[in-house]
Amino acid sequence: MSTHDVIVVGAGLAGLSAARDLVAAGADVLVLEARARAGGRVEQTSTEDGRVVQLGGEVVGASHTSYRSLVDELGLTLGPSFTDIPGESTWLLADGRHLGDDMPWLSSADRSLYDAIERRFSTLASSVDPDDPWAHPEAVALDRLTVADWLRSEGATPQVVRAMELRAMGLADASVERRSLLADLRKEATAGALGFYDYDAWESMKVLEGSATVALRMAEGLGHRIRYSSPVASIDVASGGAGQGGVKVTLQSGERCRGGDVICALPAGPLRDLRISGVSAEYLASVQRREHAPTAKLVTVYESSFWEGNGQNGTGYFERTLLGGTWVQNTGILSALVPVDRLGPYRALPAAAREEVLLAELGAAYGPEGARPTSTFVRDWHSDIWTQGYITAWRPGELTAVGPLHGTHEPPLWVVGSDQWVCGYMEGAVRTGRAAARELIAR
Template sequence: MGLTIASSLKFCLQVIGASWFVFPTFVFSVAIPESVDVVVVGAGLAGLTAAKDLLAGGKSVLILEARNRVGGKILNRPLKNGGVTEVGAEFVGPTQDKELGLKTFTTYNEGSNILYRSNSRTEYVSDPPLGVPPVDLLALQQVAAAQAQLDAWAGEINVTAPWMHPKAKDWDNITFAQYIALSAFFPDAKFLLDIVSKTLFAAESKEISLFYVIQYIASAGNETTKGSLSRLTSTPGGSQESRVEGGTGLIPQRLAEKVGLNRIAFNAAVACITKTAAGYEIKSKAGTIKAKKIILALSPPLINKIAFSPALPFARQQLNGLTKMGSIGKGIAVYDSPFWRASKLNAQVISDKGTTRATFDNTPVDASYGALMGFILGDQMRAFDAKSEAEIQTAIVSDYVRYFGDKAAKPTEFIVQRWDLEGFSLGAPVAVAPPRVLSIYGPALRKPVGGIHFAGTETADYWVGYMDGAIRSGQRVAKEILALL
């Protein structure tokens, strides 16, 4: 029997407030209804997609969003020159099949990459079969062997239940760093595989389990195409292949328009979810609402910030508490033009030194200005969490000068985004798992708890950690609920 409203008041702090959102040029205040069929917590791609599909199925829906905007870890930032830059998720790759309803363009890939290693700068044309820079031949052989082994293991994974693989617990008993130490003892090989960990997960290889990496690779495909490490790490033919004209921030904006802004309450962080005889009572900063079903379209670490009565099952609590968000930021330098292109550089760098060790060309499709984007990843991001934006800019521009020359020294504008410091993200791009978590508690990832259903890119079968995975997860939970209501 569920708790009464009176007893739930003792369980939760009363949280009140208004819900306001500036959406392009309008301001909305959403009245919280007494009840709906489904409350969706989180207005990222997963939550918006689920809400859209539920509305199409004739159900009443309200989205509770903690921020004053949609999109979660997808965010367009306006520039002084009138353009926009993406400070969150931005790339789209092959087999990421969901319809965007927007135009895409190919990520700039003309010319040479740059390897900065042991204080030496080398330009090279990427070798598509291996997708790795020119380092010691024996190191390349070790990387190729490790890649082949990881792909072979990933090919054995059932993406809907990876923890069912007979070797799952063995793989989950060691870190990715331990696997690298056994498989790639040449320094250059270790460097390249460590860079894979940083760029894919925004985490150090010692922080994540080998099993987590294998199942992540397995998810980088679709129902007809096996996942592979090269699809995750490559630009042409890989997950960095394309970008969205006008920025990826347009994707959640378009979805929000389809859902209807009158169905999205902003500044509505959820504090408490209580089971009642008729369903659930959800207390948020915007008010209290009742619902038959709930979708938590949040990463596991964020779910851990909500109080539940009764408590979630032990396995789900462990999953929420033991996974952690990657540590990531972006430093984007804007210039009058993409000057590096004249030097036949594509602006893609990997480096063993500096604040940003992986970079891309973030110039818009019309090349009306130039933009260099550098990822701040793992230990480097954490080292700068307490620094000022000016200090970060100085450090990153210094990196860009080392990579691209003196013309990089004076950007017309510089944008910093630190996802670690976003209280409603706690990091990005995805919640990662250390050893002995996913193989044990993974079955709780997508399993509903009563009328509470779980979405978010972490719960996807394909493209975990990507926008496509978030959309897939929203579609899945909407189908689950429509089959029950």
């Protein structure tokens, strides 16, 4: 049985960033990764002409300070994402296709109402402490209220609610009819309470070398400390006790390792699959109640960004389709997601037919060329056993049910990862991983 100062379970961005900082501080670290590769929900490949293709997480924004700092330390380069591409957005709605960045299908009265309600949302968001939303005097009531019900209570018309739903589907977020208002307020408070969803704050940048390069570069630096194809079955804190070098980690192969501390950096679903003993029932219940929204990702590669010739910028919002919308990943490359609310009909299709249906939707949005990419990639992250999801999702009542233990630790067990932050994203992985490492180093 090997013994280490710290065992890190999971070689995604959270686990790698924690391990990197701990190793730099002189700790003996072992990283156990179930997959045969590093990166978790970030993964990439390349086209024959050298364009990098992202199959998982891609973009960050101005509010993602921890991720941007790590990128700088690794000597990588941040550049603009899709948000500054000229042209008009595409709205593929029930009544046809509309082009325009400012929801051109909305009447002027509905647009004015949308803007007014957004200002009220920003004011309410500024009253929420993102680090302690449970302390808000109306926390329980705000958490039980759906975003859609709050919109209607503020006088939103069906078209305004529809606009919010379209934006939610474009992000592959949960429906506004099934999403906690408090969770949305907390999320936007983190970014400065700028509105419903400010793309500059959340998605205006990308790593030019590829987002998965962040993980790959950290993994390269950790070298032999990472053991791949080593899924973990259980973590037993009670076997030795805190601070005694006795936390036991058992792999699915039956092999055992021992560490002074264990950092668990798994997504919410795989984390629930672990057998964890020796921590308080309250902490374990909070950790295991976390949810995230599953999705499937489609990436299509074309010889060029042909849509620009049609005045389109590649950003799309789709209403009655399987895809929630599109954005430009790279020159001649579109990304798209199947939101959680549309996964049922997506999964009902025979696997061999899914790609054809998705490409037909791109054809409806961007013309016949959209349905004829030179290469197509589909990643069913929802059914990947080591992922089981995408971004964080909060149903009404869940944020207060999970409670203030969310995002905390019970040493010698440290739980990190994007799901332990406000709303997921790569920022959450890096932020929580490095924060746990700092605490461990300080001890």
